[in-house]
Amino acid sequence: MDFTLSDDHKALRDSAHVFLDKEVDLGPLLKPGATVADVDYAGLWKKIVDMGWPGMVVPEVYGGLGLDYVDLIMVVGEMGRTLAPAPLFGALAGVWSVLAAGSEAQKTQLLGGVVGGNLSLALAIADADGGYEAPGRGVSAEAAPGGYRLTGSKSFVVDAASADKIIVAAVLDGERRYFVVDRTASGLEVELVAWRDITREVATVRLDKVPAELLSGSAEDAWPFVRDRLYLVLAAESAAGAHAALDQAVEYAKQRVAFGRPIGAFQAIKHQLAEIAGQGECANVAVQYAAWALSEGDPRASLAVAMAQSYNSEAYRDATHRNIQVFGAIGFTWEMKNHLFYKRARCNAELLGAPASQREQVIQILEREAA
Amino acid sequence: MDFNFPAEDDPRRQDVRRWFEANPSPTYKQIAQRGFSAANWPAPWGIGADAEMMLIIEEEFARAGIRQPSAFNPIAVNQCGQSLLTWGTEAQRQELLPPALACEHKWCMLFSEPSGGSDVGGLRTQARRVGDHYIVNGQKIWNSSADEADIGVLIARTDNSVPKHQGLSQFIIDMKSPGITVRGIEDMTGEEHEYCEVFFEDVRVPADRLLGKEGDGWRITMEQLQTERQSMTKPGAVWGAGPTARELVNGLIQTGKIRQPLVRDEAARLYIEGELLRLLSLRNLSNKINGKPAGIEGNIGKMMASPHGQRMTDLAKRTQGVAGMVKDKDVLPLPAKEYGRFTDWDYAYWFSPATTLGVGTQEILKNTVAERVLGLPRDSDPSARMPFNQTTAPRAAA
Missing domain, CATH: 1.20.140.10 (Butyryl-CoA Dehydrogenase, subunit A, domain 3)
Structure with missing residues (x-):
């Protein structure tokens, strides 16, 4: 039994502390009427990617750092302490969704992209009423030549606007499954909502027959x-x-x-x-x-x-x-x-x-x- | 970081368990001789157990169904006896500790007075040195177990010409001394006396029962209160004793009352608080393992734990509705377990207003947390720096 943080944990927290104290500037948000658009979400994210944080929880077999959750809260705590405006939440949600529902090939490809710093993710799962219950009602999937097409909308999607790919929970044959779509795909629209917390980007994602790839691992749990x-x-x-x-x-x-x-x-x-x-x-x-x-x-x-x-x-x-x-x-x-x-x-x-x-x-x- | 408890096959646990199996109904004297009374004390009194070993011993006592000496004789074993190791003389240790650890002598604390419980530093009981004795006059109140105690830990004023905290001294006294009168207090629960008041009329205390030096009393007392508060972080209904939120939720599940939506949410809240308090008290233990001294975080623990206990007993009582207003101990089913004095929800409920009064009122604890943990400015006490005999306000006529 030992409730104390190890020296490694403290070192990780301290380095995040120093980095974020230097890089986070909430100043632009303190002008009346400011929105999340007034802060450099993408700029801070680039620096965070250089720190390797998006790959923190990616297992080593997919090229990540494979850190544990105590390590993770060292960094996330510092992000919370400073209200750092950057899409780490979306990145983590995306990584865990791929880990939970992706096939080996998909994990290798998508998580490799995250670790390499050239792929940002987000997860679209909540319905308009804020519910997360499966199978959900917002988006339905239908088979199409070479894959699937998604139609409908998802709400309260964190970091959708800055993502390269969005994991979308959709109903296929009465069951919830997970799909990957390109944020720039035709038929896909990301609309920022006036989320009260202006240090975080939250959007509604609308899809109209958007081409999608099924995450083909088990979607159960x-x-x-x-x-x-x-x-x-x-x-x-x-x-x-x-x-x-x-x-x-x-x-x-x-x-x-x-x-x-x-x-x-x-x-x-x-x-x-x-x-x-x-x-x-x-x-x-x-x-x-x-x-x-x-x-x-x-x-x-x-x-x-x-x-x-x-x-x-x-x-x-x-x-x-x-x-x-x-x-x-x-x-x-x-x-x-x-x-x-x-x-x-x-x-x-x-x-x-x-x-x-x-x-x-x-x-x-x-x-x-x-x- | 490791939240695991010492395992079942931990050799230290096996060792303790074997002793209890070889001695299925030990006397407290045998327990003391084995070093399990105050296991964290150094030999020859204890076995120098670290915090993890203390946890093992606690669990093995519970498994054997034996009340721990620290629960049976808490003032001697937990709060005060330890002070003799640092502040006492060898003669005091040899005379007083063996019967204390064997629970042959029960101890009580004699701190609070009618004129002030929160402001202990302003106490008025006098101990005047006359030859090889002190003569004690005054009155104490809210003393647990004073009516059955053999030994009392007394703080009294030995010098009223210095500021109030400097003129205090601590004594280990015989409660059977002539001139001591103990009366039980009829508290609002109507149960058998938990508390007493103690009157001193020209009580002769041998000078060799002074603990430390004259004037050390305040420091010694504060150490003892920190130890006491830390032990009160545990998530039991009354100062870490009695049923916990785990038993509350189980009782609500067993009776089906958990299905009422408002009860359900409140029970969940209390369960969560209870688990977090359990973690906080284990963290204190973990800090001890890592050699960090018992600090003022014990104040935070008690500050959180006392109202938690009040809310728990309140929910338990409310589930009875009007029937709970009849004296009736059958509130919610409780599994067989060592609960200390508070063996049912009914007593714990009617006792619960005391929990934010005793061992530092909630207000005093919040002051301490604000000042000592957060570093906010100290409350001004105009009497703190002037000689005590110039500050004493006349007693109001009764």
Whole structure:
């Protein structure tokens, strides 16, 4: 039993920390009315690709680094801490989808492209109502000469606009299967939505008879596999983001003077920040335990990631809301960073289903264990 | 990083298990002689067990169905006895520790006073040196097990001409000394006395029962409170004891109450909190394995664990509806397990308001976390720097 991070983990986190502190500039987003288009999504991504991060979770047999999930949260945590605007979420979702549903040849080809830095991926699976239930309703597939054609639309697709290829979940003969389409294919339209978290690109993807290649491995359990890993990604972002929001609020409370004292001397402020610190500690162990459980293939891994995603979503929301309250009215303005964290927190909590839906998963797992 | 517990075939575990198999109903004296009472203490008292070995021993005690000395005699074995290793004399150790670890002497803590529990530093009980004795006068309150204790760990003021935290000293006293009166407190649960109040009237304490030097009392007491709070991070309903959220959810599943949508969501929340508190307390253990000292993070643990316990017992009680307002211990089914004093949800529920009061109120813990962990400015205490005898406000007339 050892809950501490190894020196390798810390070194990875520290290098990501230094890199992102240098490269991430949220300044352009702090102009009122700014959108994700105002930030250099592609430019930062190029540098991240040079760091080799897209290949982090690609197994070595496909040319990747084959790092484990504890390694992954070192980097993802730093991305979350800095709100780094870059399509890592889409890349990871794509990689895991290919790993879960692709044939050997497809894995070799697609993951090789990701590792080589000349292929960006995204995953289109949610329907317009935000649901992820199989088989889904949004897109249907039909056989066509030389492959398939997809028609319909998918919603809340993260990083579709910057992807070279999009993995699309579509219904084929009543079952959910996974297909690969070119983002530039004719009949495919990517429309950015006015996603409240302007550090992340989210789009609706519309398809009209778009030529597609079927991922021909087994599609069974592909989504739970991908979803569990994406829970980990969001939970890691949330834990780190909550700590960033706490740190900023503590710093501000030490400096801001009112009634002749730093406002952090007042118990009304102290007690609220202490509460956030407690939730932050729990969020940290939640995500570390979940990362370890996934890495080990532990039987409780699905439980661990659902717990982490649910708890950390709410801890992040509480921390960022409290952060705005401690800053006072200035924290409510667009030109401050506070709202960016708050919006990330809220969007992370809803993106893969609300925290209550993960709690339902937790109870269902416990009911099965008790049966 | 490794969240695995020591395995079933771990040779250290096998060793402990074999001893319990050879001694199926050991006395606490035998347990102490084997070094399992306070296993983390160095020989000859313990076996110098590291945190992982402590976990093994805890699990093997539970497996053997034996209440651990640290649960039966917690003040001696967990909170205070250890202070004798660092602050005590050899004579004190030889006299006091063997009967303590054998649970022949039960210990109690004598810290809080009617005039202040959170502000322990402002306590008023006096210990005046007269020849080879101290003469103690004053009153303590909220003392667990004082009515059955043989030994009391007393903090009293030996010098009121210095600021309040500097004039305190700690004594290990005989509770049977003439002049000590112990009265049980009728707390709101109406159960048998958990707490007592203790009155001192010209009690003679031999000078060789002073722990450390005069004036060391505050530091020693703070060490003991940190140790106590850290042990309270565990996810049990009452300060780490009693049923946990795992038992809560199992009880709700068994009774079918888990199918009610609001109960379901709340139970899931509590289960998650409980698991995270379990991980936090294991992390404290893991830090100990790695040689990190017991730090103030114990305050965070207790700050999170006490309200968690309150929410748990509250949900358990609410599932009974109006029937739960009748004195009735049958709340939810509980598997057979060592729960310490809190063997049912009903008692744990009616006791639960105490959990954010005892061992540091929730407000004091939040101050400590804010000031010591987050580094926010200290609360001003106008009395902290002036001689104590110039600060004492007159007692309000009763």
